[in-house]
Amino acid sequence: MPGSLGKLPERGLILDKSATEALTPLAAVDGQPAFEEAWQAEVLAIADTLVQNGMFSAGEWSDALGAALETAAADGAVDNQETYYRCALQALETLVASNSEIDQQAMAGKREDWEQAYLSTPHGQPVNLKSD
Amino acid sequence: MTDFDARKVAEIHEHLHSHLPSESALRVKALETLLVDKGLVNPQTIDAWVEAYTEEIGPKRGARVVARAWSDPEYRKRLLENAPAAIDEMGYLGKATAHLKVVENTDAVHNLVVCTLCSCYPFSILGIAPAWYKAAAYRSRAVRDPRGVLAEFGVEIDDQVEVRVWDSTAELRYLVMPQRPAGTEGMSEDELAELVTRNSMIGTDRELGGE
Numbered sequence: 247m248p249g250s251l252g253k254l255p256e257r258g259l260i261l262d263k264s265a266t267e268a269l270t271p272l273a274a275v276d277g278q279p280a281f282e283e284a285w286q287a288e289v290l291a292i293a294d295t296l297v298q299n300g301m302f303s304a305g306e307w308s309d310a311l312g313a314a315l316e317t318a319a320a321d322g323a324v325d326n327q328e329t330y331y332r333c334a335l336q337a338l339e340t341l342v343a344s345n346s347e348i349d350q351q352a353m354a355g356k357r358e359d360w361e362q363a364y365l366s367t368p369h370g371q372p373v374n375l376k377s378d
Numbered sequence: 379m380t381d382f383d384a385r386k387v388a389e390i391h392e393h394l395h396s397h398l399p400s401e402s403a404l405r406v407k408a409l410e411t412l413l414v415d416k417g418l419v420n421p422q423t424i425d426a427w428v429e430a431y432t433e434e435i436g437p438k439r440g441a442r443v444v445a446r447a448w449s450d451p452e453y454r455k456r457l458l459e460n461a462p463a464a465i466d467e468m469g470y471l472g473k474a475t476a477h478l479k480v481v482e483n484t485d486a487v488h489n490l491v492v493c494t495l496c497s498c499y500p501f502s503i504l505g506i507a508p509a510w511y512k513a514a515a516y517r518s519r520a521v522r523d524p525r526g527v528l529a530e531f532g533v534e535i536d537d538q539v540e541v542r543v544w545d546s547t548a549e550l551r552y553l554v555m556p557q558r559p560a561g562t563e564g565m566s567e568d569e570l571a572e573l574v575t576r577n578s579m580i581g582t583d584r585e586l587g588g589e
Contacts, residue, residue: 285407289406291427296413326513327509
């Protein structure tokens with residue numbers, strides 16, 4: 247996956263929000279790759295596939311992503327692609343949990359399985375989950 | 379001694395095992411594994427999507443639609459009246475363009491597209507939205523200060539020109555049809571499509587290069 251993101255400048259002590267936003271160089275991030283890492287593309291691929299398959303609608307996806315972005319902004323998250331895709335992942339997990347039998351506990355368990363698989367696989371070998 | 383050995387073994391182990399992906403990457407792997415196990419997604423579909431959108435589908439389809447509209451007045455009329463049908467004529471219709479409106483720049487009007495909620499975007503004809511389109515700064519400032527945002531992209535809009543900002547939703551997305559540059563009368567559709575930038579179809583570019 248190409249490139250790394252030149253992060254938007256960290257904000258210092260800001261008293262006037264609108265003045266700060268005016269200094270954020272949007273055009274400076276023009277030309278950066280749409281994805282910095284493979285997982286970011288996979289999040290959108292899974293979300294789009296589940297919309298096409300009818301698990302949830304495009305509107306539900308938009309609402310969930312919008313809510314996650316709003317929360318991140320309110321929490322002061324850095325305004326960059328890493329934050330955007332973390333919000334997309336969170337929205338996707340929420341929608342899958344509320345529209346399928348896969349719950350958050352199952353996700354956490356499978357995540358742990360993958361971590362163990364990586365830790366127990368020698369470098370250079372393909373990483374596979376042990377079959378249940 | 380035993381402690382030392384244990385630590386050494388741990389260090390060697392640390393060095394030997396495969397590089398642990400990031401927390402987000404592990405969560406995506408977990409989610410995909412569960413969805414595949416339940417038969418809710420096909421791993422080949424995900425791989426094909428990722429390959430297509432990282433390597434093939436950029437703004438070229440949108441540029442070809444614009445070039446066709448510049449070249450063919452009847453197509454332009456159809457595109458402005460019913461964009462999904464006109465885009466379907468070129469074989470580019472996808473879910474993200476099923477509800478699409480094309481807005482046309484003129485000497486008196488400049489159009490700018492944003493999604494203030496998240497990042498709704500006609501990705502099946504423009505590829506994945508650029509980083510700035512997804513940024514909170516763009517999503518808030520495009521509405522509040524469109525001329526300021528345009529200036530940042532090097533687009534100076536005369537005070538006489540009206541700037542219209544279109545807020546995309548999952549149900550209705552927008553594509554800007556930029557003005558055909560002067561001096562391009564003899565150009566083929568392929569040559570014209572080369573002039574159409576992605577940003578001009580979102581609205582953060584206005585004057586396209588001609589002859």
